[in-house]
Amino acid sequence: MNKVYLIGGGATKIGEHWEKSLRDLFVEAALKAVDSAEISLKDIEAVYVGNMSSGELQGQEHLGSLMATWLGIPGVAAAKVEAACASGGVAFHQAYLAVASGLYDCVLVGGVEKMTDAIIYDVTAALIMADDYEYVAFTGASFVGLNAIVYRYYMEKFGVKQEDIALFAVHDHKYAVKNPYAQYQFAVSLEKVLESPNVADPIKLFECAPVGDGSAALVICSEDFAKKLGKDFLVQVAASTVATDTISLTNRRDLATLEATVKAANRAYRIAKISVEDIDVIEVHDAFTILGVLHLEDLGFAEKGQGWKLLKEGELEKNAKIPTNMSGGLKARGHPVGSTGVYQIFDIYLQLIGEAPNQVDSAEIGLAQSVGGVGGTVAINILRRVK
Amino acid sequence: MKPLKKVGIAGYGAYIPMYRIKDEEIARVWGRDVRRTPIQEKSVPGIDEDSLTFSVEAAQNAILRAKVSPQEIEAVYVGSESPPYAVKPTATVVAEALGITPRLIAIDMEFACRAGTTAMQSVMGLVASEMIKYGLAIGTDTAQGRPQDELEYTAASGAAAFILGPHNSENVALIEGSYSYVTDTPDFWRREGEFYPMHSFRFTGEPAYFHHIYHAAIGLMESLGLKNSDFDYVVFHQPNVKFPLKIAKLLGFSADKIKDGLLTGIIGNTYAAASMIGLAAVLDKAKPGERILMVSFGSGAGSDAFSIIVQDAIEEKRNLAPLVEDYIKRKKYVDYATYVRLRRKLRR
Amino acid sequence: MSIPASSVPRSWRERIVKYRLIGSKCSECGKTSYPPRNICPYCGSRRQEKFDLPRRGKVLSYTVIRTPPRDFLEYSPFIVALIELEDGTRVLSQLTDVEPDEVSTGMAVEAVFRRYKEQGKEGIIEYGIKFRPLIK
Numbered sequence: 023m024n025k026v027y028l029i030g031g032g033a034t035k036i037g038e039h040w041e042k043s044l045r046d047l048f049v050e051a052a053l054k055a056v057d058s059a060e061i062s063l064k065d066i067e068a069v070y071v072g073n074m075s076s077g078e079l080q081g082q083e084h085l086g087s088l089m090a091t092w093l094g095i096p097g098v099a100a101a102k103v104e105a106a107c108a109s110g111g112v113a114f115h116q117a118y119l120a121v122a123s124g125l126y127d128c129v130l131v132g133g134v135e136k137m138t139d140a141i142i143y144d145v146t147a148a149l150i151m152a153d154d155y156e157y158v159a160f161t162g163a164s165f166v167g168l169n170a171i172v173y174r175y176y177m178e179k180f181g182v183k184q185e186d187i188a189l190f191a192v193h194d195h196k197y198a199v200k201n202p203y204a205q206y207q208f209a210v211s212l213e214k215v216l217e218s219p220n221v222a223d224p225i226k227l228f229e230c231a232p233v234g235d236g237s238a239a240l241v242i243c244s245e246d247f248a249k250k251l252g253k254d255f256l257v258q259v260a261a262s263t264v265a266t267d268t269i270s271l272t273n274r275r276d277l278a279t280l281e282a283t284v285k286a287a288n289r290a291y292r293i294a295k296i297s298v299e300d301i302d303v304i305e306v307h308d309a310f311t312i313l314g315v316l317h318l319e320d321l322g323f324a325e326k327g328q329g330w331k332l333l334k335e336g337e338l339e340k341n342a343k344i345p346t347n348m349s350g351g352l353k354a355r356g357h358p359v360g361s362t363g364v365y366q367i368f369d370i371y372l373q374l375i376g377e378a379p380n381q382v383d384s385a386e387i388g389l390a391q392s393v394g395g396v397g398g399t400v401a402i403n404i405l406r407r408v409k
Numbered sequence: 410m411k412p413l414k415k416v417g418i419a420g421y422g423a424y425i426p427m428y429r430i431k432d433e434e435i436a437r438v439w440g441r442d443v444r445r446t447p448i449q450e451k452s453v454p455g456i457d458e459d460s461l462t463f464s465v466e467a468a469q470n471a472i473l474r475a476k477v478s479p480q481e482i483e484a485v486y487v488g489s490e491s492p493p494y495a496v497k498p499t500a501t502v503v504a505e506a507l508g509i510t511p512r513l514i515a516i517d518m519e520f521a522c523r524a525g526t527t528a529m530q531s532v533m534g535l536v537a538s539e540m541i542k543y544g545l546a547i548g549t550d551t552a553q554g555r556p557q558d559e560l561e562y563t564a565a566s567g568a569a570a571f572i573l574g575p576h577n578s579e580n581v582a583l584i585e586g587s588y589s590y591v592t593d594t595p596d597f598w599r600r601e602g603e604f605y606p607m608h609s610f611r612f613t614g615e616p617a618y619f620h621h622i623y624h625a626a627i628g629l630m631e632s633l634g635l636k637n638s639d640f641d642y643v644v645f646h647q648p649n650v651k652f653p654l655k656i657a658k659l660l661g662f663s664a665d666k667i668k669d670g671l672l673t674g675i676i677g678n679t680y681a682a683a684s685m686i687g688l689a690a691v692l693d694k695a696k697p698g699e700r701i702l703m704v705s706f707g708s709g710a711g712s713d714a715f716s717i718i719v720q721d722a723i724e725e726k727r728n729l730a731p732l733v734e735d736y737i738k739r740k741k742y743v744d745y746a747t748y749v750r751l752r753r754k755l756r757r
Numbered sequence: 758m759s760i761p762a763s764s765v766p767r768s769w770r771e772r773i774v775k776y777r778l779i780g781s782k783c784s785e786c787g788k789t790s791y792p793p794r795n796i797c798p799y800c801g802s803r804r805q806e807k808f809d810l811p812r813r814g815k816v817l818s819y820t821v822i823r824t825p826p827r828d829f830l831e832y833s834p835f836i837v838a839l840i841e842l843e844d845g846t847r848v849l850s851q852l853t854d855v856e857p858d859e860v861s862t863g864m865a866v867e868a869v870f871r872r873y874k875e876q877g878k879e880g881i882i883e884y885g886i887k888f889r890p891l892i893k
Contacts, residue, residue, distance in 0.1 A: 147826035162829035170820035223821040272847040465870040506776040
């Protein structure tokens with residue numbers, strides 16, 4: 023496989039963008055990415071659009087062609103990439119493959135989602151499509167509910183208190199304060215999190231990623247293309263992997279382990295020739311606080327059932343062992359589902375080029391984990407700063 | 410009416426939902442004197458229940474007792490005045506849910522509170538003619554009471570199912586015969602498009618309920634050459650407690666013969682299931698050899714009377730499924746607001 | 758833009774499995790699945806047989822849905838649980854006839870036939886299996 027480099031990125035602030043459409047958001051992020059990469063739109067040969075629910079919420083499919091048209095570059099290869107909430111991470115993987123194969127030199131990948139176009143009950147109906155429609159959505163379960171089932175199981179199996187897991191929301195909000203793209207730029211206390219109403223017991227409202235709109239985009243390219251830009255250093259895609267697990271919880275071997283994370287991460291570490299100790303900064307897909315804890319374990323930073331300790335003992339802070347979600351994570355930065363995977367990679371990119379709002383000192387290797395369904399699909403993308 | 414070939418009850422089952430509302434709670438809302446309510450409390454369906462889901466459970470209980478395989482059942486007749494669809498039979502869903510499809514005769518029937526017993530008679534005919542071996546007859550309702558109306562205090566929910574088959578010693582009972590008495594008497598009705606039924610108050614008594622039950626009972630006893638003393642139990646359609654006690658007296662039956670099959674006081678009037686649940690409750694207790702008189706009454710109007718003799722197999726079979734008493738004692742009270750929500754009386 | 762009210766074939770197709778709680782058993786390794794599978798998720802065999810699953814089981818974990826998908830609004834809040842049937846097969850289903858504070862992990866439950874949702878006011882009613890605490 024040829025080497026692939028990430029040369030630019032851009033994003034919109036995440037929020038309730040009543041006046042901006044899917045295409046408005048995508049074009050805004052794409053132009054920022056193109057400008058940051060110092061290329062022209064004409065250099066782009068392929069466009070991948072990560073999105074989950076455009077059909078259900080906007081009545082719009084065929085996003086590849088739509089965005090290529092709206093960018094003024096119809097003619098390029100383009101496609102919508104969908105993997106539930108991992109759409110962004112998987113779209114990036116597709117873009118990576120496009121360049122690594124040697125077929126394309128310069129590719130634009132973006133994620134976009136508009137969740138505020140529908141009322142909460144319809145958004146809930148759209149999100150549960152991430153699981154088996156006939157046998158899981160049929161029960162009336164919401165996506166929050168499925169995660170709640172895992173949360174309760176984890177607490178009972180490992181004797182962990184909710185307050186120790188709910189801390190993840192406090193952590194995310196603390197760092198989002200400085201992130202100009204974040205949907206919520208204020209801190210919250212643990213009391214506020216625990217006092218918030220139940221959405222699907224035991225998950226509280228303030229433990230859930232919010233509903234919002236946003237788009238993030240990145241430009242990736244081949245070695246030849248990157249060299250022509252004459253930069254001091256480059257950000258290379260050290261590894262990009264995708265793995266699946268069974269779509270529903272009923273067939274999982276262990277309810278508290280998302281095997282797709284384990285598989286994708288281990289493969290990525292092998293490809294990048296690193297171990298977890300080498301990773302300087304991470305963005306984990308904490309759509310719910312319990313997931314933040316589980317991901318740390320499945321990524322290999324802690325033993326099963328112990329992930330919550332890293333959080334409680336402050337190991338996830340900016341100057342600690344594993345700086346995590348310096349962007350504010352899904353809870354505070356936001357989670358317009360199909361775009362999140364790209365936002366995460368963008369946040370890691372900013373860390374590696376030294377422009378992150380919560381900059382980790384000398385960050386050289388960063389990891390972004392994008393998850394679809396309750397771990398039905400996981401995309402791991404590792405970036406490395408190189409000369 | 411005695412069938413050519415003898416027909417028996419191979420299995421029976423009932424179902425009553427767990428929620429209850431007290432008449433005193435209904436009276437509280439409408440400012441009615443609590444001492445003047447007809448019964449103590451009535452059953453209320455859960456939000457995910459309807460006359461169709463009741464039928465499935467009652468029929469499952471009947472199948473457990475009958476010890477037949479669903480594929481041996483060749484008829485499903487469902488009597489109800491509150492089916493979930495105005496057009497699309499409950500019988501087909503019940504048959505599919507129980508594994509009885511596809512080779513069967515299936516139909517929904519309506520004749521107010523008599524629909525279930527008329528279903529029984531129809532199935533009897535199919536069995537006696539040997540057109541089928543086993544048939545399932547179900548009476549089921551989620552009766553809708555007009556708010557503030559007299560009937561709101563008693564309109565309740567439940568189902569009973571009977572599997573009929575050729576007479577043999579495996580059956581829990583033998584049906585000796587049946588007799589029906591029918592006239593055009595409009596004591597209670599519901600026009601197309603109306604949500605609640607209408608009734609004619611005191612006219613529902615003597616010219617309707619009493620007249621038809623009386624003549625059906627007398628007609629049955631005469632045709633079978635039986636007298637009062639031949640019966641150990643009597644079960645009547647039970648819209649409240651007063652009426653069945655009165656008709657029992659009019660027909661010359663003592664109060665102790667009616668008590669085991671008279672449940673309206675604590676579960677309400679389950680309409681098409683009423684007399685059948687009463688019969689099931691009696692079968693839960695009766696001894697082999699005892700004889701039961703069941704007379705239903707459906708507004709419009711008509712009564713079906715049956716003479717049933719309990720067989721030895723009842724002792725072994727009655728405990729193969731929940732008893733009526735198991736459903737009666739499973740209860741949780743709701744207030745009027747929750748009742749209104751559960752009965753979908755609110756416009757949303 | 759929700760699932761069209763006229764999606765009758767879709768729900769009709771699955772009705773037998775949903776009404777009767779039908780699973781599949783692998784003819785080679787004997788493991789069971791719900792819903793029935795074409796290919797065994799454990800050994801990969803293509804030889805799968807449908808069968809009636811046991812009607813009793815226990816609760817492995819559960820939640821209370823308070824913000825439901827639109828079709829379930831009138832039924833909420835309700836309990837969704839992961840249940841392990843007597844033969845080890847796991848199913849996701851609703852618990853009924855019970856309050857959230859009466860539910861506990863490990864609780865014994867039995868299958869009942871109930872109403873799940875409607876395809877709108879004019880559309881068909883979708884029925885299926887839920888679970889309740891044992892009656893006797």
